[in-house]
Amino acid sequence: MAIDQPVLMSVQDNIATLTLNRPAKLNALNYDLIDTFQHHLDVIERDDSIRIVILTGSGKAFSAGADIAGFSSSVAAGVNIAMREFVGRGQAFTKRVENFPKPIIAAVNGLAFGGGCEVVEACPLAISSDEARFAKPEINLGFPPPFGGTQRLPRHIGRKRALQLILTGDSISAEEAARIGLVNEVVPASQLMTRARELAARIMEKPPAAVRASLASVTRGINLSIDEGLAVEANQFAQMVPTRDIREGIDAFLERRPAHFNGQ
Numbered sequence: 001m002a003i004d005q006p007v008l009m010s011v012q013d014n015i016a017t018l019t020l021n022r023p024a025k026l027n028a029l030n031y032d033l034i035d036t037f038q039h040h041l042d043v044i045e046r047d048d049s050i051r052i053v054i055l056t057g058s059g060k061a062f063s064a065g066a067d068i069a070g071f072s073s074s075v076a077a078g079v080n081i082a083m084r085e086f087v088g089r090g091q092a093f094t095k096r097v098e099n100f101p102k103p104i105i106a107a108v109n110g111l112a113f114g115g116g117c118e119v120v121e122a123c124p125l126a127i128s129s130d131e132a133r134f135a136k137p138e139i140n141l142g143f144p145p146p147f148g149g150t151q152r153l154p155r156h157i158g159r160k161r162a163l164q165l166i167l168t169g170d171s172i173s174a175e176e177a178a179r180i181g182l183v184n185e186v187v188p189a190s191q192l193m194t195r196a197r198e199l200a201a202r203i204m205e206k207p208p209a210a211v212r213a214s215l216a217s218v219t220r221g222i223n224l225s226i227d228e229g230l231a232v233e234a235n236q237f238a239q240m241v242p243t244r245d246i247r248e249g250i251d252a253f254l255e256r257r258p259a260h261f262n263g264q
Contacts, residue, residue: 006033008058009040014051015200016044023059029115030067031085034093041096048263051208052200053100055123056107056193057116062132065114066090068141090115090147094122098152099219101212103203107196108132108183113171117182118145121152124215126183127199128174129192134182135171155222157181207245207261213237 008019018040020027027033044050057063066086074085097104097119106119106126113135120126120134136153138145145153145166154162157180165172174186187195203211213236221229240246244264252259 005036006030007036007040009043011050013197013201014049014204015054015197016040016050016052017054017056020055020057020063023057023061025067026061026064026111027057027059027116028064028067028070029090029093029119030070031089033067034089038093038096041100045101050102051204051211052102053104054107054193054196054200055097055104055119056196057109059110061110061116062106062108062112063116063119064111065116065118065137066147087146090118094118094148094152097122098124098148101215103200103211103215105196105199106183107192108134108174109189109192111135111171114138114145114149115147118147118149118152120182121156122148124219125199127192127196128177128183128186129189130174130186131189132174132177132186133171134174134177135169136165137169137171139167140169153182207243207249208263209243209245210240210249213240 003021006020006022008021010017010019018037020033020037022028022030022033044053071086075082103125104123106123108120108126108128110129110131111133112120113133114137117134117136136145136149138149144150150162150166153165156162161180164170174183177183178186185195217233217236221232224232245261248261249259
């Protein structure tokens with residue numbers, strides 16, 4: 001593993017850890033980082049031994065957001081180039097994170113601004129260091145959040161709270177992020193990765209197909225009407241009916257014994 005890569009990947013105990021690795025640039029998201037990240041997700045998706053992903057940053061930041069110096073030439077080239085290279089790439093990145101079939105836990109080690117905050121919004125779970133801060137400062141650069149932040153953040157924390165962050169560019173503490181529902185919990189910085197791995201291990205006790213189905217049900221259904229969402233839920237349940245793990249789970253409950261899931 002080359003330490004000069006923009007994203008580092010390691011695997012231990014069926015957990016893949018992806019580390020944004022541009023500490024001198026506060027892990028700003030440039031084209032190379034986004035493309036490398038997508039490649040790692042391709043590898044992880046194909047590897048059935050990897051059950052869960054933890055995403056964190058190197059140095060003092062999770063990610064300061066989009067690498068404006070790198071993206072500025074795309075914006076200067078006009079609407080078509082800016083939409084394809086900047087907005088399209090960024091939205092595809094966060095959409096992939098949001099829809100990934102294995103859980104991705106954001107372990108937010110430091111500031112998560114702009115695109116970095118949008119990545120946290122896209123992750124299904126997030127643990128934050130007490131030293132982290134969150135902000136949507138794009139308004140100060142003359143544009144709205146372009147990597148999904150105007151859509152996901154209101155769905156997470158409500159329209160008025162989201163608009164206050166988006167329209168002011170103000171930062172908030174980790175504790176405030178947890179209070180409004182942007183992250184699941186806050187832990188001391190020294191315990192961040194330990195807690196993320198504990199959460200990962202707890203999830204890995206569950207049947208992998210049921211984890212995938214739960215992720216798909218919530219992610220696909222959250223933006224639908226309740227009737228459409230219920231149809232998504234029913235479809236995901238139907239896919240579980242033929243599995244061995246659902247039979248094992250029910251039998252174990254009825255027999256009052258621990259279940260032994262094998263992923264089938």
